[in-house]
Amino acid sequence: MDLKQRFQHAYPGAFFMKNEVRAVASYLQGQGWLNQNEELVSLEKPGAGNMNFVLRAITNQRSFILKQARPWVEKFPQIDAPVERVAVEAKFFQSLEKIEAINQFAPSCLGFDAANFILVTEDLGKGADYSFLYQKDNLLTETDIDGLTQYLSALHQVAIPSDFPSNLAMRKLNHEHIFNFPYLEENGLNLDEVQEGLKAAAIPYKTDAALKAKIKACGAIYLAQGNHLLHGDFYPGSWLKGTDGLKVIDPEFGFVGPAEFDLSILFAHLLMAEQPSEVHKAIYKKYQQPAGFNEALFSQFVGIEILRRLIGIAQLPLSLDLSTKKKLMEQAAQWIIEEKMAI
Ligand SMILES: Nc1ncnc2c1ncn2[C@@H]1O[C@H](COP(=O)(O)OP(=O)(O)O)[C@@H](O)[C@H]1O
Ligand SMILES: [Mg+2]
Structure with missing residues (x-):
């Protein structure tokens, strides 16, 4: 067919x-x-x-x-x-x-x-999405940083529309590819085809029971009801350089969930795009955390997004060599286990 x-x-x-x-x-x-x-x-x-x-x-x-x-x-x-x-x-x-x-x-x-x-x-114009950030030496500008944090801060303060769909089927699909599939030892994805040596580099994470238990617990939070309206897929592929500035598209993974999730996706991608720490600091400072923002959960979601992008199916056009990926994965796992990261 x-x-x-x-x-x-x-x-x-x-x-x-x-x-x-x-x-x-x-x-x-x-x-x-x-x-x-x-x-x-x-x-x-x-x-x-x-x-x-x-x-x-x-x-x-x-x-x-x-x-x-x-x-x-x-x-x-x-x-x-x-x-x-x-x-x-x-x-x-x-x-x-x-x-x-x-x-x-x-x-x-x-x-x-x-x-x-x-x-x-x-039509927002023919501007590119922000995937160019993954190429070496492409940095977010101050205007971009302001735009991204204004958008996210405002979104997370919105009164939840009473009839907003649960979007549970999409969340289940995403849940599979974020919290489960990457950690299956045999899942049909040959990581060596992504990058030679990646398959072996992924094994420690696929076999770490303590790490996997933490990830599983975060997955349950992702699937549970939260308190904020989220974009749900807040990464450079959802940002466009429109004719009049930064635009955010593609909210099909949106749901009422934990605010930490959206910010963590943004952070994970800043890390994989090797943005300087000043960019991380500026974003963390400018984003207005809603009451009860959970830094531990935020750190874990950052680590989880990094791992799933490096060893899961939704690969990115990254320009990282194997040893950089290995270092990132080690850090990511540490943030998940220790429930904290330094910004
Ligand atoms: N409103 C828009 N204005 C201009 N280009 C758009 C617009 N919406 C989508 N695009 C372009 O189409 C691409 C795919 O759209 P997107 O909404 O991200 O779909 P998908 O869910 O398939 O990822 C975007 O990366 C962008 O290049
Ligand atoms: Mg898209």
Whole structure:
């Protein structure tokens, strides 16, 4: 079965979006999403995504972004993924629209079609995402640091929308790849194909029962109900250099959870992107911790994100040699075990 058949088998009658102008034009017409005299001129892939099928639609009047969730991970179609994630993303953008401190960093939501799992958002421009940080000597600017911390501080202070989805299926998927899969001794992932020697370097972490017990406990916290609205995937791939500054996209992993989680993802990626310690310090200082912020849990989540990115399936375009990765993993494990890290 090809992907289209697989989709139509799961959702008979739903529109399977492809990079085909005529089909997308008639879909947009049918939805009433085109203005008067507006015609779809072309479609293009706006950037490298992971989970979803994303297109930039260019019309004779404007451009916008179309995002369709299919019941798998676009980059790894062998991994099933819940389509409800696109409704979470729509709900996230829509509930935060009125909060200026957040909305200035978000694309406007132009439409949502729950039946076909398609979200339409404002086109933020052709700027790259922040994955360039993983290349040597690319640093976050002070403006970026201000933007990221303003966004996260404001987000974690939002009154939780009473009908925000639990997003539990997505959390379970993420839970598997953060807290479990990387630590299975045989999981089908050949780490030596990522980097020669990585397979052996991962063994101490796959066989450390005390470490794995700590990770498991943090995983249970990730799956439990928390007190703050989280972005859920706050790493450089979710930040865009928009035409008017930093933007945060892709909140499909959003949920009501522990604030420590979002900040820890940011920190783990600063470490893997070898940002200088001044950047870490500035971010830690500028982020407004909500009451009860748990530094121990934060440190553990930082270590866990580093380990899963280095030895799990969701690899990053890192420019780290094996010995740097080994050092990072040692530190990461220490933070998880000791429940503290120095910033
Ligand atoms: N609103 C937008 N404006 C401009 N580019 C966007 C927008 N949304 C997504 N993109 C581009 O498309 C890519 C994939 O979108 P993203 O929402 O991250 O999807 P995925 O869930 O598949 O990772 C992004 O990395 C970015 O390059
Ligand atoms: Mg993305």
